[in-house]
Amino acid sequence: MKNFPRLLAATAVAFLGTASVYVGTASASKPNPNNGLTTARPDSGAPNSGVVTDASGQIIKYGSSSISYQTPAQMLGVSQSQLEHLGKALYMQNCSSCHGEAANGVPYAGTPGAYPNLVGLGPAVVDFWIESGRMPAANPTTVQAVRAKSVISHADALAIAAWVNSLQAGYPLVPQVNLSNASISNGAALFALNCAACHTITGGGDALANGTYAPSLHKIPKNQVVEAIRTGPGNMPMFTGNLSDAQVRDIVAYVTGPISHPQNDGGLGLGGLGPVAEGFIGLAIGVGVLALLGFWVGERNNG
Numbered sequence: 001m002k003n004f005p006r007l008l009a010a011t012a013v014a015f016l017g018t019a020s021v022y023v024g025t026a027s028a029s030k031p032n033p034n035n036g037l038t039t040a041r042p043d044s045g046a047p048n049s050g051v052v053t054d055a056s057g058q059i060i061k062y063g064s065s066s067i068s069y070q071t072p073a074q075m076l077g078v079s080q081s082q083l084e085h086l087g088k089a090l091y092m093q094n095c096s097s098c099h100g101e102a103a104n105g106v107p108y109a110g111t112p113g114a115y116p117n118l119v120g121l122g123p124a125v126v127d128f129w130i131e132s133g134r135m136p137a138a139n140p141t142t143v144q145a146v147r148a149k150s151v152i153s154h155a156d157a158l159a160i161a162a163w164v165n166s167l168q169a170g171y172p173l174v175p176q177v178n179l180s181n182a183s184i185s186n187g188a189a190l191f192a193l194n195c196a197a198c199h200t201i202t203g204g205g206d207a208l209a210n211g212t213y214a215p216s217l218h219k220i221p222k223n224q225v226v227e228a229i230r231t232g233p234g235n236m237p238m239f240t241g242n243l244s245d246a247q248v249r250d251i252v253a254y255v256t257g258p259i260s261h262p263q264n265d266g267g268l269g270l271g272g273l274g275p276v277a278e279g280f281i282g283l284a285i286g287v288g289v290l291a292l293l294g295f296w297v298g299e300r301n302n303g
């Protein structure tokens with residue numbers, strides 16, 4: 001057993017080599033999100049440009065050629081009062097048991113803020129949570145609402161958003177993005193800067209603190225990506241003045257394009273770390289195995 005220390009050393013070299021790669025990739029700082037259940041953020045974003053009002057002076061539309069924000073009634077081309085009437089009935093049926101008949105929230109046993117106040121949140125917030133299937137919540141006690149297939153239609157979701165907004169007008173209105181002049185390369189750079197820390201550079205998603213996670217961004221409809229960016233669901237920060245509508249459009253083009261349909265350039269897919277990091281892992285493991293083999297062969301000759 002006199003060669004045991006050498007074997008130990010070789011194992012240590014292999015271990016350190018591999019570990020250093022993990023330390024290197026894990027050091028990118030992760031945010032420390034708050035409790036996922038207290039998410040209320042009234043009025044995230046205000047009308048910026050191209051404001052259009054109706055006869056009574058109410059804002060029904062604003063935005064630019066990149067993103068147009070409209071009231072639900074304006075989007076569907078129906079009357080405001082009709083839509084609110086339908087929305088109120090749908091809300092009472094699907095939402096009031098948790099969020100209360102006045103939509104002002106109800107504390108859940110021992111978890112204040114578990115049923116958030118929806119008043120003044122803006123139609124884009126309500127629309128996002130319904131159309132991403134998060135609401136009505138299947139299990140309201142989970143640390144974070146889960147994306148699912150929506151059980152409520154697009155028009156019904158807009159009707160509910162219209163009624164909630166009639167209680168107290170909020171922004172943003174519901175966005176519609178136009179990708180025709182989008183720059184995917186600009187979107188990729190902005191994504192790396194603003195989103196990849198949580199969702200990873202491949203958009204595959206990742207765990208955050210306290211049991212929460214940034215979900216996968218693969219195959220999310222384009223207008224829901226705008227809604228998420230502009231309203232910041234759950235533990236995601238909202239991006240308002242710091243990203244222009246044109247920049248958001250570019251990010252959406254990247255998220256619904258190359259990220260949703262990734263080109264597979266081969267490789268092992270070690271968590272999609274990318275060729276350089278994956279190469280280092282290969283190197284560390286390979287060198288470690290070779291070192292062990294070398295020591296084993298050496299031991300034989302000496303014996």
Ligand code: HEC
Nearest residue numbers: 036037039040094095098114126129135136137140144145
């Ligand atoms: C079974 C209870 C339940 C029902 C029913 C329900 N919700 Fe919720 N809702 C919750 C809980 C719990 C949260 C907090 C989830 C989180 O933050 O992850 C929430 C969060 C939300 C949010 C996010 C609030 C914010 O501040 O970001 C919106 C918007 C919302 N619900 C709308 C609705 C609408 C509209 C309906 C009806 C279609 C509905 N909910 C039905 C329990 C419920």
Ligand code: HEC
Nearest residue numbers: 031132144147194195198213214215225228233234235236
């Ligand atoms: C601090 C971490 C963080 C950053 C930065 C971040 N997100 Fe998020 N994102 C989250 C979390 C957490 C959720 C899930 C929220 C929930 O369901 O409670 C989320 C949800 C989403 C969703 C909804 C996906 C679904 O399952 O419905 C989209 C789309 C999205 N993010 C896009 C982006 C984009 C684009 C950026 C950059 C502009 C970005 N995010 C930046 C943490 C982050």
